[in-house]
Amino acid sequence: MTYAVVYASATGNTKLLAEEIRKGLGEEECICFGTAEEAETAAEADIIFAGFWTDKGNCSGELGQFLEGLHGRKVFLFGTAGFGGAQSYFDQILERVKGHLTADNEVVGTYMCQGKMSQSVRKRYEGMLEQNPGDERIKGMIENFDRALQHPDEADLKALRETVSRVL
Numbered sequence: 238m239t240y241a242v243v244y245a246s247a248t249g250n251t252k253l254l255a256e257e258i259r260k261g262l263g264e265e266e267c268i269c270f271g272t273a274e275e276a277e278t279a280a281e282a283d284i285i286f287a288g289f290w291t292d293k294g295n296c297s298g299e300l301g302q303f304l305e306g307l308h309g310r311k312v313f314l315f316g317t318a319g320f321g322g323a324q325s326y327f328d329q330i331l332e333r334v335k336g337h338l339t340a341d342n343e344v345v346g347t348y349m350c351q352g353k354m355s356q357s358v359r360k361r362y363e364g365m366l367e368q369n370p371g372d373e374r375i376k377g378m379i380e381n382f383d384r385a386l387q388h389p390d391e392a393d394l395k396a397l398r399e400t401v402s403r404v405l
């Protein structure tokens with residue numbers, strides 16, 4: 238079985254997942270590992286692991302375009318998002334990302350976890366809290382931000398390895 242890992246990762250979280258997949262499956266059968274721009278040979282693989290960072294509830298544009306170009310492939314989608322804690326949230330994002338695939342592809346598995354965000358986001362939340370002192374929703378966003386700083390963590394990577402090995 239050959240495989241490809243194609244990912245978009247602006248700040249490195251999703252790249253960690255991509256590397257974990259390759260570590261788990263070994264380099265021998267990996268025919269392509271890289272970003273969507275580097276992925277010419279990926280479509281020849283038996284299974285394509287496509288990784289995305291969540292950009293406004295969807296995958297980023299270049300990964301979406303890559304998915305739109307796939308036909309008749311087995312695809313495993315993986316990604317990271319700043320907001321964690323609820324699989325239902327991840328599922329909504331995954332449904333949108335699946336929307337980039339034509340119906341002749343088969344999604345053989347999915348995995349998502351939380352990923353840390355840049356400090357500028359926390360600064361923005363802090364500014365919002367200053368404007369609205371005590372606002373529970375904003376406090377929750379700051380708490381989420383702080384939790385995200387730990388992710389992807391070892392437990393996330395282990396869960397990814399397990400999900401991948403169940404699919405294969």
Ligand SMILES: Cc1cc2nc3c(=O)[nH]c(=O)nc-3n(C[C@H](O)[C@H](O)[C@H](O)COP(=O)(O)O)c2cc1C
Pocket residue numbers: 245246247248249250251252289290291292293294295317318319320321351352353354355
């Ligand atoms: C412009 C922008 C938009 C984002 N939109 C979302 C979003 O809609 N939902 C979410 O949960 N996280 C969102 N995030 C957070 C990132 O998806 C998250 O930090 C991710 O782990 C980044 O992955 P990377 O390090 O592979 O780039 C956004 C981040 C940026 C910079």
